[in-house]
Amino acid sequence: MTLGTTIWFSFFALFLIGGILVYLVMLFNSIIQLKNQIKKSWSNIDVLLKQRSDMLPNLIAVVKGYAKYEKEVINSVINARKALLSATTLSDKAVASDSISKSLTTIFGWVENYPQLKANENFLRLQQEISQIEDEIADRRELFNDSVTLYNNQITTFPGIIFAKILKYTPEALFQISQEEKETVNVSLSEQ
Amino acid sequence: MNVDLRVFVYALIFFAAGILLFIQGFRNLREKRLIENTPTSKIEGLAMGLVEVFGKAKPFQEKIHKSPFTNTDCVYYRYTIEEYRSSGKSGHYVTIDEQRTSDPFFVQDETGKVLVNPEGAEINKPDKTVFKTNSSGEPSELIQDFIKGRGISYKGTFGFNKDMIFTEYLIEPEDSIFVMGTAGDNPFAPKDGIDHEDNILIQRGKYEKFFLISDSNEKAVLKQLGWRSSGFIIGGAALSLASLAGILLYLGAFG
Numbered sequence: 001m002t003l004g005t006t007i008w009f010s011f012f013a014l015f016l017i018g019g020i021l022v023y024l025v026m027l028f029n030s031i032i033q034l035k036n037q038i039k040k041s042w043s044n045i046d047v048l049l050k051q052r053s054d055m056l057p058n059l060i061a062v063v064k065g066y067a068k069y070e071k072e073v074i075n076s077v078i079n080a081r082k083a084l085l086s087a088t089t090l091s092d093k094a095v096a097s098d099s100i101s102k103s104l105t106t107i108f109g110w111v112e113n114y115p116q117l118k119a120n121e122n123f124l125r126l127q128q129e130i131s132q133i134e135d136e137i138a139d140r141r142e143l144f145n146d147s148v149t150l151y152n153n154q155i156t157t158f159p160g161i162i163f164a165k166i167l168k169y170t171p172e173a174l175f176q177i178s179q180e181e182k183e184t185v186n187v188s189l190s191e192q
Numbered sequence: 193m194n195v196d197l198r199v200f201v202y203a204l205i206f207f208a209a210g211i212l213l214f215i216q217g218f219r220n221l222r223e224k225r226l227i228e229n230t231p232t233s234k235i236e237g238l239a240m241g242l243v244e245v246f247g248k249a250k251p252f253q254e255k256i257h258k259s260p261f262t263n264t265d266c267v268y269y270r271y272t273i274e275e276y277r278s279s280g281k282s283g284h285y286v287t288i289d290e291q292r293t294s295d296p297f298f299v300q301d302e303t304g305k306v307l308v309n310p311e312g313a314e315i316n317k318p319d320k321t322v323f324k325t326n327s328s329g330e331p332s333e334l335i336q337d338f339i340k341g342r343g344i345s346y347k348g349t350f351g352f353n354k355d356m357i358f359t360e361y362l363i364e365p366e367d368s369i370f371v372m373g374t375a376g377d378n379p380f381a382p383k384d385g386i387d388h389e390d391n392i393l394i395q396r397g398k399y400e401k402f403f404l405i406s407d408s409n410e411k412a413v414l415k416q417l418g419w420r421s422s423g424f425i426i427g428g429a430a431l432s433l434a435s436l437a438g439i440l441l442y443l444g445a446f447g
Contacts, residue, residue, distance in 0.1 A: 007445065030225050140239065142237075150228070
């Protein structure tokens with residue numbers, strides 16, 4: 001083999017091996033990036049869950065005066081809030097958040113039974129702000145679930161599955177909502 | 193320079209160009225991966241950091257531009273004026289004037305709208321209109337007035353028209369656009385604690401420099417980047433290897 005052929009084949013191998021190596025590095029980074037994307041998406045939901053939780057004591061204080069006989073719903077909000085604040089796993093937070101959302105839908109529906117609530121500015125303001133946060137949570141939950149799906153697809157298909165095994169990455173759970181919540185009608189001021 | 197030496201120099205240039213194309217191909221592949229790995233956000237629930245949104249372009253504060261060559265209403269335009277320059281037997285077009293708007297505009301989906309600052313963005317495939325002038329073609333009056341204002345003449349020696357190309361790229365209001373960039377607080381929004389529609393701004397990030405605005409949807413952008421990256425990687429490697437063969441041949445390394 002002449003010197004020219006050796007040099008040419010060396011460069012050919014360099015392009016081939018270099019290309020494959022760069023591709024593998026990109027794939028590895030891609031999995032890490034997807035994992036970070038899930039963390040970021042979750043943090044973005046967590047911020048809103050915290051924000052909504054902070055508003056609940058004010059809301060309860062307002063509605064307690066009018067809806068004295070609705071203790072069950074009020075207690076369920078208080079308990080779900082406690083559960084949310086003490087939850088450490090995603091699934092626990094999802095369950096608590098789900099419970100809060102359901103109770104809130106009930107509370108916002110009280111305006112029909114308690115007309116005084118309709119006239120209370122504090123209640124209306126809180127209702128508007130909480131409804132806005134609920135919508136944002138729904139959007140971010142969708143984004144979170146998209147991120148999880150992308151990640152799960154990547155780590156369960158070839159060649160990503162190889163890196164997932166090395167990194168000991170396992171599929172992540174989606175932020176599920178209950179069937180009841182899917183069926184509830186979102187109460188907003190414009191509907192009143 | 194004799195013919196052989198010229199071929200050798202060209203081979204060296206093509207070898208370097210091939211390597212650059214090869215690297216560029218991987219850059220495009222990285223961008224493709226970044227888009228694939230970032231889900232499209234609803235604007236209402238937009239969070240800070242690298243985001244991807246899809247919606248319709250809307251003017252900010254009713255600010256509509258008039259494009260320079262067609263007088264079309266738009267939220268963004270870029271234009272280039274190229275002139276043919278000959279050198280010996282060959283020649284090529286040289287860009288003699290180029291400008292783009294940098295005013296922000298909104299992108300709106302079914303949940304809300306967010307401000308986009310196009311400064312530093314890679315603007316991909318906006319509506320393009322091309323006009324040419326040569327010895328038999330006159331530019332429109334609009335173009336004549338515009339270039340006069342820019343101190344450019346389309347008349348050459350002895351009053352003949354120069355060979356020129358005028359290209360205009362537009363994003364019009366209501367155009368569907370795909371934006372991928374970094375969302376953050378708008379430094380120019382009023383700081384009064386009220387939730388203004390221009391509180392958040394998508395722009396080129398400080399750390400993540402990737403910022404793309406395209407009038408195609410995500411699928412089309414990915415397809416385009418896919419073709420471009422594989423073309424550059426394979427084409428770049430092939431060009432370099434072919435040029436290397438030429439260089440080695442010139443040096444007599446094949447024996």
